[in-house]
Amino acid sequence: MSSYIESIEKLLAKLVKFPGIGRRSAERIVGYLIGSSYEEAKAIAQSILQLKEKVRFCSICNNLSEEELCSVCRDPKRNRHILCIVERPGDVASIEKTAAFHGVYHVLMGSIAPLEGRGPSDLKIDSLINRIRQEKIQEVIIATDSDTEGETTALYLSKIIKPTGVRLSRIGLGLPVGYNLEYADSATLSKALEARRDI
Amino acid sequence: MSSYIESIEKLLAKLVKFPGIGRRSAERIVGYLIGSSYEEAKAIAQSILQLKEKVRFCSICNNLSEEELCSVCRDPKRNRHILCIVERPGDVASIEKTAAFHGVYHVLMGSIAPLEGRGPSDLKIDSLINRIRQEKIQEVIIATDSDTEGETTALYLSKIIKPTGVRLSRIGLGLPVGYNLEYADSATLSKALEARRDI
Structure with a gap:
């Protein structure tokens, strides 16, 4: 059911494919874009294209990178x-x-x-x-x-x-830092007991 | 604190300005864009630009429109x-x-x-x-x-x-349709009582 004009529905259809974005969130984002300047919208569109043009995967470790090797693999x-x-x-x-x-x-x-x-x-x-x-x-x-x-x-x-x-x-499994014991699920809690350390 | 490469941070900085989008949601959207085809990303970027180029406000009622008058004002x-x-x-x-x-x-x-x-x-x-x-x-x-x-x-x-x-x-204020009375806040409930109708 299309309630908006074409150019809005077209963008909404793209935005709802984003993870975690439903119809309502997409409408709010479109509202934000309508309210922002043409320059800002253009900068967003360009950032999306640049992301696709520049980002690739490190040839050693598959981390994201703009170069052949990622910043970690390049770091001596x-x-x-x-x-x-x-x-x-x-x-x-x-x-x-x-x-x-x-x-x-x-x-x-x-x-x-x-x-x-x-x-x-x-x-x-x-x-x-x-x-x-x-x-x-x-x-x-x-x-x-x-x-x-x-x-x-x-x-x-x-x-x-x-x-x-x-x-x-x-990596160690256990209670997250700053967490309240009473809210921990029993799987986490039993892992935390298993992973106990002498003090 | 910048943890990603430049082209990712640049897009993240734009996305977190969207209403309802925090850093984590923005990261998930960037992940989606990295995983999608260049054509799809280009289509998204173009939809954003077309939105800004085409959408204006109806000269009579200020509704969104791609023409001088919106679809409602044009409808005879x-x-x-x-x-x-x-x-x-x-x-x-x-x-x-x-x-x-x-x-x-x-x-x-x-x-x-x-x-x-x-x-x-x-x-x-x-x-x-x-x-x-x-x-x-x-x-x-x-x-x-x-x-x-x-x-x-x-x-x-x-x-x-x-x-x-x-x-x-x-417009009438009252209990939303399909709503459970016990979950209604008292302000809504008192408005609903005020707005009662004889049956």
């Missing part, structure tokens, strides 16, 4: 012997925000999800194994999500990485 | 003697969806909000009064929001429209 200060495996490029950004990791990454570009028909061959696993074998990696940290797909992926990776003999670990 | 079947006053062009779309109103509209382009420094002179009120005087309007329905600003605007409008002698009404 990073420890190339420690490799952190994540599902998506956005996960690299999240870990970089912590400033707590000084190694390099490998982005799988997804996770194993048999129910959705995604298997190991859909992920960047061949290049991962090649890196572990050829780049003198000493330690591998599996930082996939803690959901079913992430855990399945972690399990699969641990099986194929173990034979290489590197030190292998999974 | 509409009753030009009944005028419905709304705050925003989006409100016209909402009422049109009901298909319950066959008159014409007047969009105020805002509401009176003294705390935010918006007074009657910021609204399209002069042209409203001219229309009521010159276009043989018989009935005016004030359909501004039922929040403080909308009610203030309705009160102001009723004072300046009454002297023109037209029949004047405010």
Whole structure:
């Protein structure tokens, strides 16, 4: 049911495809664009095109980059012997925000999800194994999500990485920082108990 | 704190200005755009530009239009003697969806909000009064929001429209359709009681 004029409906149809954007949110965004200057709208349109023109994936780790290698892989200060495996490029950004990791990454570009028909061959696993074998990696940290797909992926990776003999670990699961115990679900809580440390 | 490459941060900075879009939502939208084809991204960028190039405000009622007059004002079947006053062009779309109103509209382009420094002179009120005087309007329905600003605007409008002698009404306030009485707030409930009808 089309209630708006054509140019509005056309943009609405594009916007509702964005993740997390429903019809109402799309209408509010269109309202914002109508109220903004032509220059601002043009700048937004150009930013979208530039994103598509400039962003590519790092040829070593698959992280997002505007160059052949991403900023992490280019950085001479990073420890190339420690490799952190994540599902998506956005996960690299999240870990970089912590400033707590000084190694390099490998982005799988997804996770194993048999129910959705995604298997190991859909992920960047061949290049991962090649890196572990050829780049003198000493330690591998599996930082996939803690959901079913992430855990399945972690399990699969641990099986194929173990034979290489590197030190292998999974990021710690437990109570989030600043969290109230009474709101924690029991799966998280039991993981947190398992992961207890002597003090 | 910039964690992404330049072309991503540039687009993120634009997207977080959209109403209802925070940093996390913006990141998800960028992820969607990175995953979509160049053609799709180009189509989105073009839709934004076309919106700005084509959309203007109806010279009679201020509704959104791609022509001098909006589709309502152009429609010969509409009753030009009944005028419905709304705050925003989006409100016209909402009422049109009901298909319950066959008159014409007047969009105020805002509401009176003294705390935010918006007074009657910021609204399209002069042209409203001219229309009521010159276009043989018989009935005016004030359909501004039922929040403080909308009610203030309705009160102001009723004072300046009454002297023109037209029949004047405010849209009914009460319990929304399909709503559970126990979840209704008391302000709505008392309005619903006030608005009771004999059956």
